[in-house]
Amino acid sequence: xxxxxxxxxxxxxxxxxxxxxxxxxxxxxxxxxxxxxxxxxxxxxxxxxxxxxxxxxxxxxxxxxxxxxxxxxxxxxxxxxxxxxxxxxxxxxxxxxxxxxxxxxxxxxxxxxxxxxxxxxxxxxxxxxxxxxxxxxxxxxxxxxxxxxxxxxxxxxxxxxxxxxxxxxxxxxxxxxx
Numbered sequence: 001x002x003x004x005x006x007x008x009x010x011x012x013x014x015x016x017x018x019x020x021x022x023x024x025x026x027x028x029x030x031x032x033x034x035x036x037x038x039x040x041x042x043x044x045x046x047x048x049x050x051x052x053x054x055x056x057x058x059x060x061x062x063x064x065x066x067x068x069x070x071x072x073x074x075x076x077x078x079x080x081x082x083x084x085x086x087x088x089x090x091x092x093x094x095x096x097x098x099x100x101x102x103x104x105x106x107x108x109x110x111x112x113x114x115x116x117x118x119x120x121x122x123x124x125x126x127x128x129x130x131x132x133x134x135x136x137x138x139x140x141x142x143x144x145x146x147x148x149x150x151x152x153x154x155x156x157x158x159x160x161x162x163x164x165x166x167x168x169x170x171x172x173x174x175x176x177x178x
Contacts, residue, residue, distance in 0.1 A: 001026055001170055003095075004163050006087040007156045013140050016156070017132050020060075020163040024125055027056070027170050028118055034177060039114050043176065051108035052173050053117035056166055057124050058106040063162055064127040066145060067155060071135070076145035082152045085161075090150060094164040095171065103148055132159070 004010070004019040031039065031049055039049045047055065070076035112120065132140070137156060144154035147161065 001167060003091070003167055004160055006091075007137075007141070007154075007160050008087070010137065010156075013132050013135050013137055013156065013159065016159040016163055017129060020128070020159070020166065021125060023163070023167060023170060024056075024121060027166070027173065028121060030170075030174060030177075031114065032118070034114075036114055038177070039117075040112075046172065046176065047108065048110075049173060049177060050112050050114075050117055051110060052169050053121060054108035054110070054112050055102070055106055056169060057117070057120040058108070059162060059165065060124040060128055061120075062105055063158055064124060064131050067128075067131040067135075070143045070145050070155060071139060073143070076143050077152050079142050079144070079154065082144040082154050082157075085150055085153055085157050087160075090161060091164055093149075094161065095168045 001023050002019055004016040007016075010016060031053060034049060042048045042051075066075070140156040140159070141154045144152055144158065146152050147158065150157075150161065153161065
């Protein structure tokens with residue numbers, strides 16, 4: 001598992017997406033080694049592995065679906081309305097999940113077995129890769145949308161934030177089930 005470098009240091013969008021893909025593969029491989037009953041069993045505290053998988057799927061799927069809509073100007077904000085994130089502070093916040101209140105659209109509903117979860121995670125990753133392929137840093141930085149905690153940020157920043165968000169959940173998953 002690794003974290004992508006912050007957007008001011010990257011040269012192309014695929015740097016972030018590539019780290020996300022690599023980390024996702026590691027998460028899925030870890031989950032595949034879990035017995036199915038352990039994957040779905042609810043722990044005393046926090047989310048089960050299936051709930052984490054569903055949350056990661058929903059988070060990525062919703063971002064991936066939004067990219068062409070935001071770039072097309074049908075939603076979101078222009079660069080002049082976006083703020084420059086404090087990357088170090090955001091990184092520290094994201095790598096230690098604190099039970100933050102998630103938007104309802106990305107909250108797990110439960111009930112995904114391993115094959116369903118793995119298929120959903122792959123579907124979201126494929127959509128992300130499709131919707132970012134051929135996009136330049138300039139394009140992705142030129143438009144953005146509201147993040148529930150960090151305000152209006154660019155799509156490049158969204159990719160970085162969500163890759164680190166997933167990293168934080170992975171660390172909890174590995175600690176809890178490793």
